[in-house]
Amino acid sequence: MFTAIRAQSLPAIAPLVRRYCVPVVNIFDRKVKRLQRERAAKSDDVALYDYIKEEVGYRLSDRIFDVKRVFKNAVDLGAGRGYVTNHVLGETVEQLTAVDLSPTMLAQIKGTPGLDFRVREMDEEKFDFGADSLDLVVSSLSLHWINDLPACFRAVNRALRPDGVFIGAMFGGETLYELRSSLQLAEVERRGGISPHLSPFTQIRDVGMLLNRANFNMLTIDTDEIVVGFPSMFELMWDLKGMAESNAAFNRALHISRETM
Numbered sequence: 001m002f003t004a005i006r007a008q009s010l011p012a013i014a015p016l017v018r019r020y021c022v023p024v025v026n027i028f029d030r031k032v033k034r035l036q037r038e039r040a041a042k043s044d045d046v047a048l049y050d051y052i053k054e055e056v057g058y059r060l061s062d063r064i065f066d067v068k069r070v071f072k073n074a075v076d077l078g079a080g081r082g083y084v085t086n087h088v089l090g091e092t093v094e095q096l097t098a099v100d101l102s103p104t105m106l107a108q109i110k111g112t113p114g115l116d117f118r119v120r121e122m123d124e125e126k127f128d129f130g131a132d133s134l135d136l137v138v139s140s141l142s143l144h145w146i147n148d149l150p151a152c153f154r155a156v157n158r159a160l161r162p163d164g165v166f167i168g169a170m171f172g173g174e175t176l177y178e179l180r181s182s183l184q185l186a187e188v189e190r191r192g193g194i195s196p197h198l199s200p201f202t203q204i205r206d207v208g209m210l211l212n213r214a215n216f217n218m219l220t221i222d223t224d225e226i227v228v229g230f231p232s233m234f235e236l237m238w239d240l241k242g243m244a245e246s247n248a249a250f251n252r253a254l255h256i257s258r259e260t261m
Contacts, residue, residue, distance in 0.1 A: 153216070
């Protein structure tokens with residue numbers, strides 16, 4: 001998880017340097033991710049697969065109470081089924097907008113009594129709230145599917161008022177390490193190479209660097225380890241599908257061969 005404060009605006013001094021534009025390579029297929037979330041939200045047993053996101057959303061919402069102030073305007077970025085919104089109190093946040101790719105997930109958000117909240121269907125990559133319009137942005141387990149994370153952080157920083165707060169949680173680089181290692185070893189042994197069955201995750205050290213570059217300061221970054229046991233990889237992959245966390249990379253392998261399993 002991380003907490004960051006938008007720095008106070010300072011007069012800009014243009015440095016006399018040559019700037020180079022590095023094109024953004026899209027790793028994730030956002031259309032596929034939307035379909036995955038819609039499919040998961042329409043499942044009759046969708047709540048069975050919320051255990052990780054509910055736990056992380058609860059922990060993240062608790063961070064809001066650590067900031068001793070009332071937030072006038074807030075956004076839950078990548079809200080899903082309200083994993084954060086459903087724990088936010090009206091005494092802390094006056095108005096909250098829940099944003100997500102999936103309209104079906106947004107329709108399932110309940111909120112809390114007394115909380116003034118609304119929903120808005122929006123791709124998290126196209127965060128377009130007005131400049132200096134928000135006091136708080138929270139995002140729980142959604143940012144790891146963003147193609148251009150630096151641009152997303154800059155957009156959040158632009159939307160926050162000076163001293164606005166950005167609180168987020170992402171899956172880190174060691175997520176699903178056991179599954180990734182097992183599949184890679186099996187494929188090297190059986191097929192002589194590896195296929196991208198799992199999406200890449202951002203390293204913790206990179207998150208801090210990107211937030212700094214986006215002009216956030218007073219950073220607090222920590223890691224929580226949540227261990228869940230499964231009888232085999234099949235149960236794990238079934239749960240990932242139910243969470244809408246299946247691989248959405250453009251170069252993903254569409255199946256796992258029988259000999260690898």
